[in-house]
Amino acid sequence: MPYGYNGQILRVNLSQGTTSAEAIDELFCRKYLGGAGFVSYFLLKELRQGIDPLGPDNKLIFAPGPVTGIPLPGSGRHCVGAKSPLTGSYAKSESGGFWGAELKHAGYDAIIVEGKAEKPVYLWIHDGEASIRDASHLWGKSTKETQETIRVELGDNLIRVAGIGPAGENLVRIACIMNALKDAAGRGGMGAVMGSKNLKAIAVRGHKGPEVAEPERLKELRQWVLAHRELWASFAELGTGGAMEAWVDAGNVPVRNFLDGEFPEIVKISPQAVRDTIRIKMEGCYACPVRCKKVVKVDEPYSVDPDYGGPEYETLAAIGSNCGVSDLKAIARANELCNAYSLDTISAGDIVAFAMECFENGLLTTKDTGGIELRFGNAEAMCKTIELIAKREGIGDLLAEGTARAAQKIGKGAIEFAMQVKGLEIPMHDPRVKAALGLGYAVNPHGADHCANLHDTLFSQPGSSFDMFKPLGILEPIPADDLGPRKVSLFRDVQLFRIAQDSLVLCYFLPYDVDQTVDILAAVTGWRTSTTELLRVAERTLTMARSFNIREGLSAADDKLPNRFFQPKRNGVLSTKHYDPKQLDKAKSYYYTLMGWDAKTGVPTPEKLQELGIE
């Protein structure tokens, strides 16, 4: 069995009620690594073209990686993938926490969930054994009630639970899968896929992880992290978005559905404001000293349960500034609702903002909203709408379909207000500031994603992020709004490196540079490897995902941005600046070329598929 792996995956067929272990060998592990690599491989290989994402033919894949569960900061993550009910295309989403590590310790390198259970079930995996258990009593319950009930009935308070709340059960297309109430595999509607399978939760407990090749080297890396707190202090102190206030000034933070640039109320909802008002502590993931996750407590006017954590940057902006909301307690409450119901906070915020703009422009009225004055800045309306989405009640049933489908149903030009790519709502970074990030939104196979992407501002001047990638030969800064060939090439490298991290699976927030990342993989597996191999595995992974989408009928035409980005903002620093669609087209074409995809159609060439060993 290769170091770092259990050498087996768990296949669960809910239609048949069976579970079985399948062996994977070292060559397979090295070609696909784990996490996003495994997800891409199995989705491309095992899903038939044109299946219904919410039908029994879809498969839901949970994949930690070789790094997951080893005693090293940043090793608490895993990847979840399926055909997305939101986009109809390839989807993957990573989550932090403890669940992935526990799964590795329980003896599996991945889970493939197939079919659909007749009635609600949950999966119980412990120390190499797996069983399917009745979950009728859990259906309709919040993620917290679900976790607590399972822990009590299995008699172990250290069981880790990944599961869905009512949003997943109700097949809300933006439903996520929550782990331990605070961490989410958020994007692409993975929670709806879980709900469609009548699978309420996966409970795991394990006592033995795979062996690693060089524990001493990993210990050194761990000690290096501990000795360099200055490299992650901002995450430890403020969580994500420590520079949110400055980002508004720079134009990066969406305000009122990406319309505005000014939002002086930012000081009320920034991570600093969270720290100074409602935060009670910070928490972290498996084996990680960074502890970048805010935990908040609110008593009035809402009661917000600290067990649900607190709002990250994406949530603060999506549910806050992007809805024009500056009521931090309301944002905390909405965050709690999303985590309890299992809703993606980014998509939820964008959808509410979309509905608000529709409302303000008369495309939706109080007749549609059931009396809610769904205007920008109305915090109460925002919270209420999120609840309705999770329950698919009233206006929520329409919005539960996601912005793209909702806009189509609303008609009257509502699509112009739908801030999404391929159906996936746009995260909280504006491509008018970060040019290559916009390219990444456009071309990522799972839609607008800020993770497997490049944040241009980190490469526009020397600094720790710049240094992290310097070993790749990235020596000279490039302006954030540049989208020439050098930037496109940089984007491709960084995108591929991120995908490699998503395959290991390794957190982005640790300060390991690209060389140390290779070191980590080498220390875990004993392989002599390199950045070249790491990026090649990622190239294979991404090209498999692309091939999946091509098979589903997507094309270069789907690699586009909402028109809004081609206009300036109504105010603020970007009021005189916009994204150039021609520049984007040129960059897209060059990116395809660099990937070995047809420069016009974006279809991987037969030669590239052969080169990468993709059937």
Next chain:
Amino acid sequence: MPYGYNGQILRVNLSQGTTSAEAIDELFCRKYLGGAGFVSYFLLKELRQGIDPLGPDNKLIFAPGPVTGIPLPGSGRHCVGAKSPLTGSYAKSESGGFWGAELKHAGYDAIIVEGKAEKPVYLWIHDGEASIRDASHLWGKSTKETQETIRVELGDNLIRVAGIGPAGENLVRIACIMNALKDAAGRGGMGAVMGSKNLKAIAVRGHKGPEVAEPERLKELRQWVLAHRELWASFAELGTGGAMEAWVDAGNVPVRNFLDGEFPEIVKISPQAVRDTIRIKMEGCYACPVRCKKVVKVDEPYSVDPDYGGPEYETLAAIGSNCGVSDLKAIARANELCNAYSLDTISAGDIVAFAMECFENGLLTTKDTGGIELRFGNAEAMCKTIELIAKREGIGDLLAEGTARAAQKIGKGAIEFAMQVKGLEIPMHDPRVKAALGLGYAVNPHGADHCANLHDTLFSQPGSSFDMFKPLGILEPIPADDLGPRKVSLFRDVQLFRIAQDSLVLCYFLPYDVDQTVDILAAVTGWRTSTTELLRVAERTLTMARSFNIREGLSAADDKLPNRFFQPKRNGVLSTKHYDPKQLDKAKSYYYTLMGWDAKTGVPTPEKLQELGIE
């Protein structure tokens, strides 16, 4: 000043009689590394289109690299480049020995020689000082006489001399530059360029090399080499070509101008035969324990001076089997002649074989040869012809032009006997056995080269060469005769890695794997770097060379193989097998694509040039 560099190059203008130092900074060093990288940069930047390679506008560049001259096995090499008088295109050639290390210790990272001296001169460089000295008394002298005279007149027996013999002076287009009588920058006629400048030699002596960042790490690597003799024992015991006898059976060794496959007399000229008959010792390069260079002594019927070393594999095959010659003493004598006169043994052997085939087919007669019966197997005729080439006497004047020009002058279909690409004669490996090597012969900017190339047989089964590249993610063997996309991609990786080695400059014969090679560069310079950066620098270097050729009017049509390879051999294992020209065309096109060059024309795209920062 960056670790591993002196931070300055020496510019010598022979027309003006001036020398001057020019600073280079760390960013420049990191983008171009040294060796082949520096050569490509300066040739592209400083040479005007269409200049006469043998005129004063050509520049001759000598470039060691950051690794040259450090106390590490394999660090004795440097690169020489210019516009080639043989091919009219970009040329570079590496040489082992001690000269490059001495130049580094004398304070320079490169020498650019411009213009033409009015009368013969030599250059004297020592400890940061440089002067141009009269060499009238050296003109016409052998390389040995030249070296000895210079050492005496400068009063230092440890001076290292790179220089030319009469072949270089006579502008023989296959003249090389010899260092220390045994090592050659052999290919592309660099010796003729030196002769055209009236530059007889460059003598160097230095006492202080650049500092390195991590001497302890280099010491560890050195000790690792010493502790793993099994990885280089074959080189130490037999020099290059230890498997020559088996290679004949496999079809790899050229016999009678690449016509035949059978050569039972191989046992008389193999490295084993050299060892058992005429070899007196092995010698090595700077700081290297491998000592892979044969030294031979012959007393009768010829006297062969051990100071000129002995024949390597390429020489044994080029002057031996490829001329049908099985007289080892004659081969040793011819090798001595080449080293004394400064002739490239590969080109010399191919030219003699070409002339022999012309003679046997009546395209040349005794009238042309001055009575020499220039038939395959005639050892005496072979030696005589080589001498005539060096002196440009009789038939030698025609052959001194190289096979391509000679064939053109002879006419009558002689071009079919000219085994060359772009004018550079083909080394001693048959592409009918090694498919990607043939692609490399075709596309290499300096013509048919076996160094910056892939030897397919090393990747057709697991083994130490396979393992050397495994960290790049090359996990599964590929048949030697395969030329599909996976092989083309492998070729590109290996070719780029070889170019990176030629830029460091680091010997190929040491068993460092790709990761250790990165380690070496990191330990020398203190840079955090990676295989990705190393291959990117090589991509830049190769694309600059390609751009140079495009500017000179070369095109995809010049990336071709002689027709002979598309036919089977007359006998032996390849008598039923040939190279498929259509397969080559497809592979070429995919290679261009992978390089970011136009798939049809092979011209680097404007985007790729911009990406790589090539003007």
